[in-house]
Amino acid sequence: MGAIRIGSATLLAAAALSLATPGAMAADGAHGSNITSFGFSVTPSTVAAGGQVTLNVTGCPNTATASSGVFDTVTIPRESSTTAQIDSNAKRGATYTVTFMCGSERGTTDLTIAGGPQPQPLRPTVRPPVRPTTRPPTISTTSVPGRGVRGGLGGSAEGVNMGEIATGLALVAVAGGGLAFYLRRRSNSRWH
Numbered sequence: 776m777g778a779i780r781i782g783s784a785t786l787l788a789a790a791a792l793s794l795a796t797p798g799a800m801a802a803d804g805a806h807g808s809n810i811t812s813f814g815f816s817v818t819p820s821t822v823a824a825g826g827q828v829t830l831n832v833t834g835c836p837n838t839a840t841a842s843s844g845v846f847d848t849v850t851i852p853r854e855s856s857t858t859a860q861i862d863s864n865a866k867r868g869a870t871y872t873v874t875f876m877c878g879s880e881r882g883t884t885d886l887t888i889a890g891g892p893q894p895q896p897l898r899p900t901v902r903p904p905v906r907p908t909t910r911p912p913t914i915s916t917t918s919v920p921g922r923g924v925r926g927g928l929g930g931s932a933e934g935v936n937m938g939e940i941a942t943g944l945a946l947v948a949v950a951g952g953g954l955a956f957y958l959r960r961r962s963n964s965r966w967h
Contacts, residue, residue, distance in 0.1 A: 809882050809883060809884070811875075811877070811880045811881070811882040812834060812877075812880060813832060813833065813834040813835040813839070813875075813877045813880065813882070814831075814832065814833040814834050815830075815831065815832050815833075815839070815841075815875040815877075815882050815884065816830075816831045816884070817829070817830055817831075817841075817873050817884055817886050818831065820884075820885065820886060820887060821886075821887040821888075821889050822861055822886065822887075822888065822889060823861075823888070823889045823890065824861060824862065824863055824864065824865040824866075824867060824888055824889075824890075825860075825861060825862070825863035825865075826860075826861050826889075827858045827859065827860055827861065828846075828858065828859055828861065828886065829856050829857070829858050830849060830851055830856060830857055830858070830859055830873070830875075831851075831855075831856035832851045832854075832855070832856070832875060832877065833854060834854075835851075835853060835854070835877035835878075836853065836877075836878075837853060837877065837878055838850055838851060838852055838853055839851045839853075839875055839876060839877045840875070840876045841859065841873055841874065841875050841876075842873070842874050842876075843859075843871050843872065843873045843874065843886060844871050844872075845861050845862045845865040845871045845886065845888070846859040846860060846861055846862065847859070851875075861888070865888045866888060867888055867889065867890040868887075868888065868890060869887070869888050870885050870886070870887045870888075871885070871886050871887075871888070872884075872885060872886075873885070873886050
């Protein structure tokens, strides 16, 4: 029982450590790189799929580039801006990272695609009223003498495969033995 507790505590600690590590890396990596010697912006910061954004760079002595997963890499002339066409299949409600490069310096900002998943309008369900149908009773004028049902064996005697029956019985016996072993072991562990 102690080994289970130690194992559980170890797994819980490992899970907590793995969840904390990406956050620390993101704080050190992506957002920490936004301290640059040049300025950059994306206008608007929320845009519809298929729309355009203006990418602006200031203070960069060279031409700069901007890239993202929702538009092709564009070159931005020195102390200028340019536009980029957002992919029409960009996922609505998703946030994408836009990376600006000026020489060897890199800065990032977020770009959000407008609109989340569009809810489907609810349509009222209209069902026609159910009308009971009435039929006149059927009267039979002929009578059939009762002979009973011809039952037979129902096909159970034909095609009996003794190998399948033996395999099934063996599986039932193994399952029963395993259950007995488990219950016996469980009851023994409670007394120690």
